[in-house]
Amino acid sequence: MSVFALVDPVLQGLLLGGLYALFAIGLSLSFGIMRMVNIAHGDIIILGAYATLVVVNQLGIHPLAAMVVVVPVLAGFGYLLQRILLNPVLGEDILPPLLVTFGLSVIIQNVLMAVFSADSKGVHADAIQTASISLGGGLAVGWLSLVIFVVAVAVVAGLELLFARTGLGRAFRATSDDQAVAQLMGINNRHLYAVATALAFGVTAIAGVFLAVRTTFIPTLGPSKLLVAFEVVIIGGMGSLWGTLAGAMLLGVAQVIGFRYDSGSGVLAGHLVFLVVLLLRPQGLIARTRDL
Amino acid sequence: MSGLRFKVGSATKLSRGAWIAAAVLLVVLVLAPWWAEDSDMRSIAEFAYLVAIAQMWNLLAGYGGLISVGQHAFIGIGGYVLLILSLNAGISPFLCVPIAGAFAAVMAVPFAAVVFRLHGPYFAIGTWAVADVVRLVLDDIPAIGGGSGKSLTSALMAIPGWQREATTYWIALGLGFGLTLGVYVLLRSRLGLALTAIRDSGPASESLGVKVKRVKLLVYVASAGGLGLAGALIYLTKLRISPDSAFSVDWTVLMIFIVVIGGIGTIEGPIVGTAIFFLLRGLLADYGPWYLVVLGSVAVLVMFKARSGVWGWLATRFDAQLFPTRRRITIEDQPPTAATNSAIATSK
Amino acid sequence: MSLCSLRHVSAFYGDFQVLFDVDIEIGEGQAVAIIGANGAGKTTLLRSITGMLKRTADSIHFAGRSITGLPAYAIVALGIAMVPEGRRLFPSLSVEENLMIGAHTGRPGPWTLKRVYGLFPVLFERRRAPATQLSGGQQQMVAIGRALMSNPRLLLCDEISLGLAPVVIKSIYEAFPAIRAEGTTLVVVEQDIGRALAMADTVTCLQEGRVTLVGRPKQFSRADITTAYFGS
Numbered sequence: 118m119s120v121f122a123l124v125d126p127v128l129q130g131l132l133l134g135g136l137y138a139l140f141a142i143g144l145s146l147s148f149g150i151m152r153m154v155n156i157a158h159g160d161i162i163i164l165g166a167y168a169t170l171v172v173v174n175q176l177g178i179h180p181l182a183a184m185v186v187v188v189p190v191l192a193g194f195g196y197l198l199q200r201i202l203l204n205p206v207l208g209e210d211i212l213p214p215l216l217v218t219f220g221l222s223v224i225i226q227n228v229l230m231a232v233f234s235a236d237s238k239g240v241h242a243d244a245i246q247t248a249s250i251s252l253g254g255g256l257a258v259g260w261l262s263l264v265i266f267v268v269a270v271a272v273v274a275g276l277e278l279l280f281a282r283t284g285l286g287r288a289f290r291a292t293s294d295d296q297a298v299a300q301l302m303g304i305n306n307r308h309l310y311a312v313a314t315a316l317a318f319g320v321t322a323i324a325g326v327f328l329a330v331r332t333t334f335i336p337t338l339g340p341s342k343l344l345v346a347f348e349v350v351i352i353g354g355m356g357s358l359w360g361t362l363a364g365a366m367l368l369g370v371a372q373v374i375g376f377r378y379d380s381g382s383g384v385l386a387g388h389l390v391f392l393v394v395l396l397l398r399p400q401g402l403i404a405r406t407r408d409l
Numbered sequence: 410m411s412g413l414r415f416k417v418g419s420a421t422k423l424s425r426g427a428w429i430a431a432a433v434l435l436v437v438l439v440l441a442p443w444w445a446e447d448s449d450m451r452s453i454a455e456f457a458y459l460v461a462i463a464q465m466w467n468l469l470a471g472y473g474g475l476i477s478v479g480q481h482a483f484i485g486i487g488g489y490v491l492l493i494l495s496l497n498a499g500i501s502p503f504l505c506v507p508i509a510g511a512f513a514a515v516m517a518v519p520f521a522a523v524v525f526r527l528h529g530p531y532f533a534i535g536t537w538a539v540a541d542v543v544r545l546v547l548d549d550i551p552a553i554g555g556g557s558g559k560s561l562t563s564a565l566m567a568i569p570g571w572q573r574e575a576t577t578y579w580i581a582l583g584l585g586f587g588l589t590l591g592v593y594v595l596l597r598s599r600l601g602l603a604l605t606a607i608r609d610s611g612p613a614s615e616s617l618g619v620k621v622k623r624v625k626l627l628v629y630v631a632s633a634g635g636l637g638l639a640g641a642l643i644y645l646t647k648l649r650i651s652p653d654s655a656f657s658v659d660w661t662v663l664m665i666f667i668v669v670i671g672g673i674g675t676i677e678g679p680i681v682g683t684a685i686f687f688l689l690r691g692l693l694a695d696y697g698p699w700y701l702v703v704l705g706s707v708a709v710l711v712m713f714k715a716r717s718g719v720w721g722w723l724a725t726r727f728d729a730q731l732f733p734t735r736r737r738i739t740i741e742d743q744p745p746t747a748a749t750n751s752a753i754a755t756s757k
Numbered sequence: 758m759s760l761c762s763l764r765h766v767s768a769f770y771g772d773f774q775v776l777f778d779v780d781i782e783i784g785e786g787q788a789v790a791i792i793g794a795n796g797a798g799k800t801t802l803l804r805s806i807t808g809m810l811k812r813t814a815d816s817i818h819f820a821g822r823s824i825t826g827l828p829a830y831a832i833v834a835l836g837i838a839m840v841p842e843g844r845r846l847f848p849s850l851s852v853e854e855n856l857m858i859g860a861h862t863g864r865p866g867p868w869t870l871k872r873v874y875g876l877f878p879v880l881f882e883r884r885r886a887p888a889t890q891l892s893g894g895q896q897q898m899v900a901i902g903r904a905l906m907s908n909p910r911l912l913l914c915d916e917i918s919l920g921l922a923p924v925v926i927k928s929i930y931e932a933f934p935a936i937r938a939e940g941t942t943l944v945v946v947e948q949d950i951g952r953a954l955a956m957a958d959t960v961t962c963l964q965e966g967r968v969t970l971v972g973r974p975k976q977f978s979r980a981d982i983t984t985a986y987f988g989s
Contacts, residue, residue: 148530153530154529154530154531154533154534156478156530156533156534202709205713206712206713211476211529211530212470212476212673213712213716214530215476215530215533216665216669216708216709216712217709217712217713219478219662219665219708220666220705220706220708220709220712221705221709222705223662223666223701223702223704223705224701224702224705224706224709226698226701227698227699227701227702227705228698228702230697230698231697231698231699231702284857284861287850287854287857287858288858288861290847290849290850290854291847291849291850291858293849294847294848294849294850295845295847297809297829298841298845298847299847299858300809300828300829300830300833301807301809301829301830301833301838301839301841302830302833302858302859302861302862302903302907303830303833303834303861303862303907304830304858304861305828305830305831306830340537340658341541343534344534344537344538344541347531347534347535347538348538351527351531351535379549381545381548381549381556382549384541384545385542385545385546385549388538388541388542388545389542391538392523392539392542395523395526395527395535396523396526399526399527
């Protein structure tokens with residue numbers, strides 16, 4: 118077995134982990150701060166991809182530059198969604214938010230279907246899509262994959278800094294600990310939850326833009342991305358963003374190795390790693406939150 | 410203190426009336442192969458199996474408190490048992506239905522071992538992930554058609570047309586009525602009492618000796634078994650199966666919307682929900698994906714305005730129960746007098 | 758001058774009524790003790806004032822304006838802070854971060870991190886530790902400090918002696934004169950009647966959701982208090 122055959126899948130898998138981390142961070146934030154899981158999470162990624170398509174077609178700018186528009190728009194959408202649709206149903210019972218976000222998922226998919234049809238769409242950015250950096254020994258990393266990975270690390274580092282050093286981060290942590298007493302500190306939790314969702318949607322929008330550039334997409338692609346994000350969070354451990362990154366890289370490596378082995382087995386290999394982690398170490402690689 | 414004579418029972422006037430109506434309806438429907446068109450029979454069969462799968466999701470979520478977004482795994486398993494046993498093993502397709510149910514119930518046990526490690530929304534998605542695993546595994550097995558699926562017609566060719574249509578129809582009818590009745594019987598049993606107690610308070614019921622984990626496992630297995638039966642029946646009607654269709658989350662979408670809109674946690678809910686679904690689908694047939702948008706929006710609206718669904722709203726408004734599961738005390742003979750009223754007051 | 762007044766306040770948990778038509782007057786700069794048996798409604802009363810209880814009927818006024826129905830976070834901004842029963846510090850935050858979050862509303866006033874550390878020096882030594890790792894008494898200090906950081910005009914203390922050794926309780930109560938010196942009005946809910954009566958200008962007794970006694974501690978005999986506390 119050549120060095121290439123051993124190292125290359127791992128390398129590509131680790132880089133893929135960057136994209137998967139961006140898929141998962143929004144889910145992780147949402148659950149960490151509000152104990153809420155947005156079933157439409159994967160569909161928000163796809164929404165971001167379609168938004169990128171629209172922005173690129175209408176404004177003629179470079180797809181990655183489209184982030185400047187797509188991210189704030191989706192973040193704003195997240196803020197409004199949380200305040201109008203989700204805050205009212207948050208409470209002791211887990212059923213209402215699950216069902217509302219489930220309904221939302223179906224609505225988003227079918228609206229996209231109605232507007233864009235079921236045809237596969239893509240965004241062209243030939244230069245970055247094909248450019249690669251050679252590392253010698255036959256190894257090469259795609260420029261885009263590298264950019265995605267670096268962005269993912271930057272986002273995780275930035276969020277960790279936000280949580281540890283800023284007033285907003287403190288407010289998030291306090292509200293996550295005890296939202297009733299957090300209110301006694303003067304924290305408006307309705308607003309804070311909406312900010313959390315805006316943040317989650319913003320990160321997810323970044324993932325959507327990258328997805329649009331990296332691959333073709335259809336309206337019903339959302340659920341499979343939700344599953345990826347979910348598995349990343351479980352593998353990485355809840356409540357830790359670095360854990361999310363680690364989990365994403367592990368899942369990425371598993372998928373790439375599975376894919377190289379047999380083209381149908383990439384996703385399955387990822388599922389198997391998820392199952393193994395769930396059975397052997399349910400708290401994930403780096404566990405931090407108290408409850409699940 | 411004068412002795413009070415009382416009865417404990419659950420029947421109400423409305424429910425008794427409903428039972429009689431249902432019995433009449435059943436007789437009429439059973440005779441359908443003789444008076445109805447094939448297309449009508451197929452519609453009735455579809456109504457029946459949608460009620461069946463909705464009841465199974467409702468049993469798990471509304472009564473068992475376990476929200477699963479991956480129960481469609483068992484529909485797929487049921488469908489594939491039908492395929493494998495009828496095509497590859499030559500077993501009568503109709504016999505495959507109960508076998509599929511049993512197999513699905515058995516498969517539910519290792520599934521539970523995995524997914525019960527998760528709770529709440531993570532349990533919900535976890536069940537979905539496991540369903541996806543099964544789908545992908547089956548995608549890779551060419552002997553049963555792999556990703557592109559396989560046709561079941563060859564297994565049914567030997568059976569004459571009318572008999573085939575009628576038997577499939579009767580099985581569907583049986584599932585719709587039977588699983589509804591089954592849930593009703595279950596809820597009136599000790600298991601049902603345990604479920605209600607757990608729904609109100611897990612820890613409290615645990616302290617009274619209710620084995621919460623075991624009850625939840627039983628409900629999960631029962632739900633799986635019912636869905637396995639339904640899955641086999643569904644693919645008996647569709648005649649073609651593929652992993653993407655059999656393990657499609659669309660089944661779960663249907664189950665959830667029907668139950669939520671109809672009324673979660675009630676037996677009447679799935680029936681009302683299926684009716685509403687048929688209505689909406691008929692009305693919006695020409696609008697393509699918009700009908701699902703409407704369905705989704707109605708479900709979201711229900712969560713905001715009427716959590717207990719259409720039936721729940723009707724039931725509260727008119728204090729109605731067609732499937733009474735709560736026990737009521739009716740005091741016999743005497744009209745209320747001062748003596749009986751004070752007797753009731755002091756016996757609190 | 759009345760800082761905070763409750764008129765005809767009734768409170769419910771669902772359908773269960775806990776407070777019945779309670780009238781209470783809290784004067785500016787005073788120390789008010791609220792005593793009563795478990796379940797008398799003392800904590801409910803405080804939660805009604807801070808806006809944490811959704812179903813209160815009728816009026817609560819603070820500094821001349823009605824605060825009935827305002828959400829909790831808005832009430833803090835007006836100058837009411839609570840030290841909750843059981844401390845309820847934020848486990849994910851360090852001691853210092855718990856104090857800092859108390860200042861979230863940004864209300865101006867004498868209480869800063871420095872002054873709180875001055876009041877409770879031991880907290881300065883342990884400021885980087887996760888708050889819930891401290892001893893009970895120290896956690897109580899953090900909870901009080903956290904409430905002070907919002908520079909309240911009215912400080913509500915719910916059962917701060919609960920679960921603490923007498924010697925620790927004593928050292929905590931020794932902080933109160935410094936707090937009162939800033940003009941802060943104090944409401945203290947206590948099971949430790951002796952200590953409550955010793956520091957209070959006014960004592961109010963609740964029994965099963967009703968006010969059974971109100972006045973200066975010196976007015977009442979032990980028997981009076983016992984009757985008000987337990988009922989006849």
